[in-house]
Amino acid sequence: MTTVTFVLLLFASGEAIEYTPYEKMSECLAMKRKIYRNVGASSRFDEQWQCQKLKVVVSEGPDGKLQIDNIITED
16 A cells, blocks of 8 residues: 655665654654664764655554555655
């Protein structure tokens, strides 16, 4: 299923290596703040962790939660 949702992205070497969907931007930002408090501040934290509104392909995972199968890029 294709949908537009808020995604918390973890970047390494300029490439998204991990991503988690959220229904609301506030949920995404709350998780980013929790990670910030647990991991600690780094000079590149905001470059590594980002909340973005993206068009994605999602499916239901084995735990019943939505998981991202593919990020659709618009050129």
